[in-house]
Amino acid sequence: MDAQREAMERYRQWQSAGPHPEEIEQDLRDIAHDPAAIEERFYRDLAFGTGGLRGLLGAGTNRMNRYTVRKATAGLARYLHRNRPASAKQGVVIGYDCRRMSPEFALDAALVLAAQGIKAYLFDHLCPTPELSFAVRTLGAAAGVMVTASHNPPEYNGYKVYGPDGGQILPEAANAVTAEIQTVGDLFAVELARRQEAEADGRLIWVREEMDTAYVDAVVQSIRVAGVEQRDRQNLCIVYTPLHGTGNRTVRQSLAAAGYAQVYVVPEQEQPDGEFSTVRSPNPEEPDALSAAIALAGQVDADIVMGTDPDADRVGIAVRHGGTYRLLTGNQVGGLLVEFWLRHKQAAGTLPHNGIVFKTIVTSGLGAAVAKRYGVTVEDTLTGFKYIGAKATQYEQTGAFAYLFGYEESYGYLAAPIVRDKDAVQICLLIAEMAAEYKRQGQTLVDGLEALYRQVGYFAESLISVTLPGVDGIRQIASSMERLRQEALFVEGMQLESVEDYLSGIRSFVDGRPPEELTLPQENVIKYNFSNGSWLAVRPSGTEPKLKVYLGAVGDGEAACQATLERMKRAMEGYLPHPG
Known part of the structure; x- marks a missing residue:
């Protein structure tokens, strides 16, 4: 059977398996006379890669929908039972962002796990991706699931799987989960526990705002730099935008707890909005993503602009310099952060003799050149922060190296390994600390960048x-x-x-x-x-x-x-x- 005929057969199976939720029924009707659309939606199963699932929302085996999420979760449950016998007791933490269907996907995943006898810790509110990683580690869970498509357009959603260390699973585990998913037969027949019963017997436990407080406290304690004075923080003026995503509460709480009082938030981008209605793309890598924030910065005479993507694991910045606001790239910010973080550790006498900095193979050599000036080892990883997180865990276990910093060119950074994924919440605070110090010296981060170039090329x-x-x-x-x-x-x-x-x-x-x-x-x-x-x-x-x-x-x-x-x-x- 060729791909088109097989796709049509799958489409007819979906038609006959109804009734479906209305959005699925409408989708099936809309493509009834479009063979190309049917083929694209049904020619394959949505691939479960090393980052889990990610795809367009809609009806079909090659789409993100409640059925593909349930099937993936059933496969994850089988994987956990087979490979981590204690997982039923340890549980799985599930978080979600502001995207279309994220709360529904998260609840379905929790109820599928509960039906398989695995305790599900489900956030009762939106959370940043790094907080999901923090929660996995804090609760001692066997795994985590984050329902997010990061910075993708509104029509996407995703399902990322995390291991017990709080890092995204690597290819070997992802392949094993994929194999288990493929053993799940009828995706329309995946069992879900009854919510009230699961709540009553402890298979469904809600994660509430106390986790936010613990996370923010850990960020502030880990990131606030002793060499930055409180008056420096009070003098810095910041404009921040969560770009309609999950970062608003935790980023602002972290900045406030550290002593930053002049923080302005872009009002039209403050509230969660899965349509990302005021931006062409909610991706801080895109130059125009921070345009509204830069406009507000001009009105309040801000020193620095920061914007996090929808799941708050990446951050982009613009710096006031010479009367205008200049956007810095992920590579440039990474180099600056490496220099600032290592310099202050050296001054405090806490720079370890076996410290290590990680970057990916497609990341600039600027940060590596800076790290080497401090006598710090630099190691390259493949693209994807999961590899940096895995290395942090590996060296924590072996003691061969002490984690200092990790970053990638796509605006993802991790300074304090309290999580095992890139963390824009802690990095917003670290960028503020760095900008406050430069301002005290009468300089900007652009001045600091030019100084780095003079030193290392x-x-x-x-x-x-x-x-x-x-x-x-x-x-x-x-x-x-x-x-x-x-x-x-x-x-x-x-x-x-x-x-x-x-x-x-x-x-x-x-x-x-x-x-x-x-x-x-x-x-x-x-x-x-x-x-x-x-x-x-x-x-x-x-x-x-x-x-x-x-x-x-x-x-x-x-x-x-x-x-x-x-x-x-x-x-x-x-x-x-x-x-x-």
Whole structure:
């Protein structure tokens, strides 16, 4: 049976399995005479990757809906019973954000677990993703589930699974969960416990605001820097926006508890709104995401602007400098934070002899160069903060290294390992501490960045992202990656030194040296390293239908770096598919 016929058969099965919730019924009616739409929604099961599920909302096996969430949870329950015998008693913590259907998905997941005899701790209110990680660790749970699609557009939702350390599960565990999900037969017949019965016998326990208080207290105690004076905090003026997401309460509480009194929140973006109605995209990486916050900053003469994404695990900033507000990239903020955090630890005598900083293979070398000036080891991981969280847990257990900082170019950072995921709540506070100190010295974070460049060299980065939705998009992405593996990449005026293929696990050298094995796990990433320290990496997105090209330039100034970036962009043009 070909893919289209199989998709049509699945569609008819869904039609006959009703009645469904009204949104599913309407969706099925809307596509009744659209074979292409039926194929796209039913040609496969929504993939359970290393980050769990993420996809468009709607009817179909390739969509996020109550049935796919229930099936995934039934598979997770089977995995826990098989691999973690104590999980029924330890329980699973479930959090959710402000997106469409998030509360419904979270409750369904809790009731499926309860039906399988596994205790479910369910937040009774929206929570940031890092707080879910904190709750897993605090409650000693066997696992966690966060219902979120992070910064994706409103029509998406997702389902992220966490291990007992509070970190996202890695590929081995994700594959095992996937195998269990595939053993779940009729997704319409997944059993749910009765809510009142589950509450009465302790299989459903509500997580209330006391967890928020514990989390905020831990953030403030871990992040507040002794070298920053209280008057510095009082003098700093901040504009913050949660971009309609979950960060509003915990970010503001953390800043207030640390002593920041001048905090203005963008009023039209303060309340949770799954439609993200005032922004084109709730992604702090997008330059216009902070436009409303910057406008308010101009009115109140703020020193710094901060905006968190919907699940508050990433943060973007703009800095007042020379009369205007300048956006800083994730790579630039990461470098600044590494310098500030390590410098203050050194001054306090708390910089460990075996400290370590983590970054991903597509993150700038700026933070690494700074860390090495402090004698701190730097380790690269694959893209995805789950790998940084796993390393933090590994070294905590072995004692080989002491975690200091981890970050990725996509605006995700973790300073205090009280959680095992990127944490915009603690980083908003750390950025405020850093900005307050610079202001006391009559400087801005832009001044600090330029000082770093003078010390360690100039770094600049860029990102090319091509969106390729649907079945054809998957094929185009696969074709582009295959072509790059078969053809040599030539960049005018630059000498290629090595190619790292993380799918084959081999580093090849242009000068004929024997290939080397890569030590990182298998991943569909190709990275090109050039003799001047610049680099280029290509990978399919793990959460969106996109092909991403990361460009990193090293040079003796901004102009030289920009010229290098342009040369690499031109070289990639022929390899990139074009939407539509």
